[in-house]
Amino acid sequence: xxxxxxxxxxxxxxxxxxxxxxxxxxxxxxxxxxxxxxxxxxxxxxxxxxxxxxxxxxxxxxxxxxxxxxxxxxxxxxxxxxxxxxxxxxxxxxxxxxxxxxxxxxxxxxxxxxxxxxxxxxxxxxxxxxxxxxxxxxxxxxxxxxxxxxxxxxxxxxxxxxxxxxxxxxxxxxxxxxxxxxxxxxxxxxxxxxxxxxxxxxxxxxxxxxxxxxxxxxxxxxxxxxxxxxxxxxxxxxxxxxxx
Numbered sequence: 001x002x003x004x005x006x007x008x009x010x011x012x013x014x015x016x017x018x019x020x021x022x023x024x025x026x027x028x029x030x031x032x033x034x035x036x037x038x039x040x041x042x043x044x045x046x047x048x049x050x051x052x053x054x055x056x057x058x059x060x061x062x063x064x065x066x067x068x069x070x071x072x073x074x075x076x077x078x079x080x081x082x083x084x085x086x087x088x089x090x091x092x093x094x095x096x097x098x099x100x101x102x103x104x105x106x107x108x109x110x111x112x113x114x115x116x117x118x119x120x121x122x123x124x125x126x127x128x129x130x131x132x133x134x135x136x137x138x139x140x141x142x143x144x145x146x147x148x149x150x151x152x153x154x155x156x157x158x159x160x161x162x163x164x165x166x167x168x169x170x171x172x173x174x175x176x177x178x179x180x181x182x183x184x185x186x187x188x189x190x191x192x193x194x195x196x197x198x199x200x201x202x203x204x205x206x207x208x209x210x211x212x213x214x215x216x217x218x219x220x221x222x223x224x225x226x227x228x229x230x231x232x233x234x235x236x237x238x239x240x241x242x243x244x
Contacts, residue, residue, distance in 0.1 A: 077141050
């Protein structure tokens with residue numbers, strides 16, 4: 001398969017290595033942003049673009065791929081305020097767009113476990129929930145896209161939880177509202193990504209945790225999705241790729 005890589009940081013380089021190891025051809029590596037740069041995608045025959053760029057560039061990059069009739073797999077976080085706009089654009093242009101906040105198979109299993117646990121814990125009002133997430137210092141957005149997906153999963157499955165709130169520093173205040181998920185974000189090198197959901201009462205504490213040991217799981221998942229999406233159409237997510 002002919003692939004384009006948009007965004008050539010640490011994740012882009014890991015994706016390149018995995019894609020080449022799996023026998024794919026990299027026909028474009030795009031480090032800049034904008035439609036003029038991305039016009040070359042269709043000229044070089046790219047079938048799928050894997051987009052891990054920057055929050056301020058993601059929407060423009062995705063639109064350019066759709067304009068060039070190149071299917072796009074995006075993992076950039078921190079730009080979700082434009083998600084509805086991008087979905088509408090992809091639908092109007094009959095493009096193929098796949099987004100996930102995290103492409104790791106293990107993390108997506110963790111998403112499912114988190115939702116199940118939120119539903120279970122909603123029956124026990126003595127427990128308050130909070131989340132802690134740790135990433136490397138180069139990660140620009142906080143909380144992480146994975147943390148937001150986890151928080152949204154809790155809100156959807158726990159009737160007493162209405163929203164989430166970001167806290168930065170060492171501690172979540174003890175007097176934080178009970179109807180939110182407090183998210184404590186830390187940036188510590190060289191952590192690829194750790195997420196922990198904690199339910200605490202006066203009596204005890206229950207937690208579930210996912211720890212990434214490297215970027216490989218994220219990058220491999222993105223390449224697997226690119227392979228899968230080649231023959232698909234429309235707006236798709238990990239729930240389509242990995243039904244649970």
